[in-house]
Amino acid sequence: MNLAEGVQIVSLGILGVLMLASALGVVLLSNIVYSAFLLAMVFASISGLYILLNAGFVAAAQILVYVGAVNILILFGIMLVNKREDFQPVANAWIGKAATAAVCAGLFALLSSMVLATPWHLSSAIPAGEAAIEVIGQHFFSDFLLPFELASVLLLMALVGAIILARREYVPDEEPENEQKVLTLRERPRELVAAASNDLQND
């Protein structure tokens, strides 16, 4: 075993432990902000595993998409909502927890039996290495064209949905009581209007 192999094995171990520990943290911690930050660590360690597999482009894309976009949006969602709410203790909460544990254990058993039962064929092809970007691009426009296009349609739908959500304009003069409740999105009434009318009454 030479130096490079040793470094690879050690970093594989470190990344694996890091990934499992932070994934457990995501699930078990009660502070949702910690969970979101730990999720970024999970994604980053997965990207490290990609680097160990000689897939530099996929690793960078993983960081860009998951850490830089998805996780930040999750954090944004948490911090913009930021609703401090004390949860009521639910009676017989252990039933739900036990059911969740059973489902998780079942999934784990299913997946591990699948992993053990499948005869894995290790590819003997030479790793693409630096030329991987071109290979990925050619696959996108030949045999993986349909999934690629479907993903772009999905993103377009999300984009249109986001625009519809962002474009609704609140008209403060209207009385909210007379508004038809069907097919309207719930929105917090603006405190600005209420404060202004209070000032008028006080005057």
Add this chain to the structure above:
Amino acid sequence: MSSGIDLQESFIQILVSLGLPPSLAKLVWMPLPMLLILIAATVSIFIAVWLERKISAAAQQRIGPEYIGPLGALQATADGIKLIFKEDINPAQADPILFTLGPALVVIPVFVSYLVVPFGQNMVITDLGVGIFLWIALSSVTPIGLLMSGYSSNNKYSLLGGLRATAQSISYEIPLALAVLAVVMMSNSLSTIDIVNQQAGYGILSWNIWRQPVGFLLFWIAALAECERLPFDLPEAEEEIVAGYQTEYGGMKFGLFYVGSYVNLVLSAMLVSVLYLGGWSFPIPVEVISGGLGISETTPWLQVITAALGIMMTLMKAYLLVFLAVLLRWTVPRVRIDQLLDLGWKFLLPVSLVNLLLTAALKLAFPFAFGG
């Protein structure tokens, strides 16, 4: 294109001739360039801060720092020493772990990005195949650190500043990436070395700025927004939100934000020079000069001069752009947050898409001029 001097090869050969096994020699070599770049990046802060102070002073008809060191050049050192010796304070209601981790997460990606900045044909830490893409990916990690420090400070101004910084950073990343993509399309490679080599050949005439003028402007505007430089320094707009995510910070934790912002500015300027201003290449190709003087390209002293010239050209172009950024700071007023997001989404994004499309069309139509 001659390969120039290869320090790694020569260093390893010297060690091997001294009796070390080749793998050990490589191991001794590996930390050296990293350490060198780390020191160079740190020193670049002092230069950038000195430039900022002196040019700001000149723009306002003041003298600026004068007494500390020659022409006030050691002012930044004095500031740094002061910051190091200040007490490290955690606010009582802050989250101690995230509060400490935030500034580190802001600074580390910036320093790691120096991996792909080339100073010459062989003068780069690693010539990665994903090169410039790595920088884009790493710069998208910084907002997590900003959100972390904004949230953990437990202060409404900090949280607002962190959210603003993140919104700004992800909005301007898209035009930035699209502008880079147009350059990558022309050079058929993501590697920074290939991007510079593609601009070699006709000296200043073959630099990308002539073929991508719109892309250059887009990239520069987006890079300034990513660095939170003045026309776009909303995350720390002092009239509105005190100092944004930095409000609760003091001592070296604040210093890390300061370091990060200046290193990021120099890094962005260097990448502009790599992408659009020919990187390390001299306005007149060195090969042409040496050919005219009748000197062989493989002459050792010529190669040393070429390498030194390459480093000097990269730094000169970068600091010219830093100078421009400082001038812009005292010329352009700060935009409002809605203007900022409007500019990013409604102007820069469509323009960068059109720029990308035009580049693709021109590449198909004139493959000789736009990299076939």
